[in-house]
Amino acid sequence: MPNSVRRPSHKITGKMNEMKENNNISSVCTNSMEKREEKKELTRTTILKRENFDMANSSFITPPPATTTSDIDQMPSVYALSTTATPPPPLNSIFDMMPCDIIGGDQKAGSLGFIDLLDINQDFGTAASLFDWFAQNPIVGSQQQQTFVPSPASTLPETSEVLNNPATPNSSASISSSSNEAGNDAFQQVKTGDQEEEQDHDKTKKQLKPKKKNQKRQREPRFAFMTKSEVDHLDDGFRWRKYGQKAVKNSPYPRSYYRCTSAGCGVKKRVERSSDDSSIVVTTYEGQHIHPSPITPRGSIGILTDSTGFGAATSSFVIPQTQYQQHAYMYSSSPSLNITTSNTSFSPTFSFHQRRSDSPASLLRDHGLLQDIVPSQMRKEPKEE
DNA sequence: CGGTTTTGACCTGCGC
DNA sequence: GCGCAGGTCAAAACCG
Numbered sequence: 001m002p003n004s005v006r007r008p009s010h011k012i013t014g015k016m017n018e019m020k021e022n023n024n025i026s027s028v029c030t031n032s033m034e035k036r037e038e039k040k041e042l043t044r045t046t047i048l049k050r051e052n053f054d055m056a057n058s059s060f061i062t063p064p065p066a067t068t069t070s071d072i073d074q075m076p077s078v079y080a081l082s083t084t085a086t087p088p089p090p091l092n093s094i095f096d097m098m099p100c101d102i103i104g105g106d107q108k109a110g111s112l113g114f115i116d117l118l119d120i121n122q123d124f125g126t127a128a129s130l131f132d133w134f135a136q137n138p139i140v141g142s143q144q145q146q147t148f149v150p151s152p153a154s155t156l157p158e159t160s161e162v163l164n165n166p167a168t169p170n171s172s173a174s175i176s177s178s179s180n181e182a183g184n185d186a187f188q189q190v191k192t193g194d195q196e197e198e199q200d201h202d203k204t205k206k207q208l209k210p211k212k213k214n215q216k217r218q219r220e221p222r223f224a225f226m227t228k229s230e231v232d233h234l235d236d237g238f239r240w241r242k243y244g245q246k247a248v249k250n251s252p253y254p255r256s257y258y259r260c261t262s263a264g265c266g267v268k269k270r271v272e273r274s275s276d277d278s279s280i281v282v283t284t285y286e287g288q289h290i291h292p293s294p295i296t297p298r299g300s301i302g303i304l305t306d307s308t309g310f311g312a313a314t315s316s317f318v319i320p321q322t323q324y325q326q327h328a329y330m331y332s333s334s335p336s337l338n339i340t341t342s343n344t345s346f347s348p349t350f351s352f353h354q355r356r357s358d359s360p361a362s363l364l365r366d367h368g369l370l371q372d373i374v375p376s377q378m379r380k381e382p383k384e385e
Numbered sequence: 386c387g388g389t390t391t392t393g394a395c396c397t398g399c400g401c
Numbered sequence: 402g403c404g405c406a407g408g409t410c411a412a413a414a415c416c417g
Contacts, residue, residue: 242390244409257408261388270408 224284232256232271232281238289240269251275262291 227234233256240258248255253273260267267287274280 241388243411245390245392246407246409249406255407259409268408 222284222286224282226274226280226282228277228279229281230279232273233258234271234281234283236283238262238267248272248275253278260287260289262289265290 233240239261241261242256243259244257245254246257251272251274253275255270255272258269258271260269265287267285267289269283269285271281271283274282
């Protein structure tokens with residue numbers, strides 16, 4: 001499926017060669033066959049994981065394999081950053097039992113659908129997947145407090161990390177839905193709050209083609225998450241075309257740029273590995289999908305769909321998400337960090353992730369990602385409350 | 386042949 | 402203005 005490296009080794013840039021010499025990076029191979037085989041191996045892992053899940057019954061056929069013996073086995077450490085103004089709306093679905101930001105920080109209609117979660121899950125590589133955890137920890141109902149397992153204080157998060165932003169990956173949000181009008185409104189607020197992007201859809205193109213001078217480039221809201229995976233490009237249910245790759249400063253790993261292949265859809269995403277922990281992949285989405293996911297056929301999982309039929313068509317979940325807190329939250333696994341959900345309104349009792357040099361926030365901050373995701377004012381450390 | 390990836394060149398924003 | 406780094410373009414190569 002992936003074309004992998006299609007050029008002879010001599011085509012690889014010096015930087016890449018350098019990277020290969022210094023790291024055991026799966027994505028950096030000067031030998032195309034090597035890389036291809038490597039990809040196959042990774043894909044195999046992915047498939048195995050998917051097979052563990054009974055799509056028809058929405059349950060695991062066999063217990064998902066645990067990867068560690070730590071608390072992380074119990075539940076994934078999930079970190080999230082949300083950048084919107086108010087708490088998310090009520091979650092009256094399966095999402096009630098999920099860290100909302102995992103399934104999407106989308107302000108319009110929820111981002112990553114259940115299917116998409118699966119897709120992500122399937123590519124978690126060796127990490128204990130979120131889905132694994134969900135399957136094992138059927139937290140049902142509301143008024144439930146979820147305390148996420150802390151990640152090792154000395155290192156990066158062990159499993160996955162979600163950084164949320166108004167924008168979400170496969171948000172069906174751009175398509176109006178009776179079930180999430182509020183979400184749409186909220187989304188508008190979010191967009192206008194951040195920047196006036198009425199034609200955000202066309203904006204991307206504009207900013208690419210005739211780059212007018214003195215016209216400050218405005219970016220789509222972003223949504224980023226971190227996953228521990230051997231696979232760089234996670235399958236999120238959408239089709240992407242790689243349009244660029246750049247070496248990242250202070251990082252041996254390159255950053256790849258992808259664009260949604262759907263006509264008119266300007267959603268982009270970039271994927272890079274953490275320089276500190278090569279097993280962690282940081283995926284950043286930018287923009288809103290204006291179309292259903294083309295690769296979410298596992299419809300039996302579609303527990304929730306949106307009334308427009310959009311969600312139904314895609315088997316993706318649509319969360320009438322509105323706005324999030326106008327701060328960068330860390331859905332942390334730290335014992336002191338809790339997420340409490342309510343059945344009437346999603347008013348998570350967020351606790352700010354304590355500043356730690358090795359925290360995901362600082363990680364992103366230090367590596368230039370956070371600044372792209374979270375508005376500057378929000379990047380400021382939350383005040384003690 | 387159409388779609389995707391690769392990759393050097395180019396553009397843009399920003400700090401100095 | 403200059404240099405740097407991030408982001409994008411687009412031709413060529415590649416794959417099914």
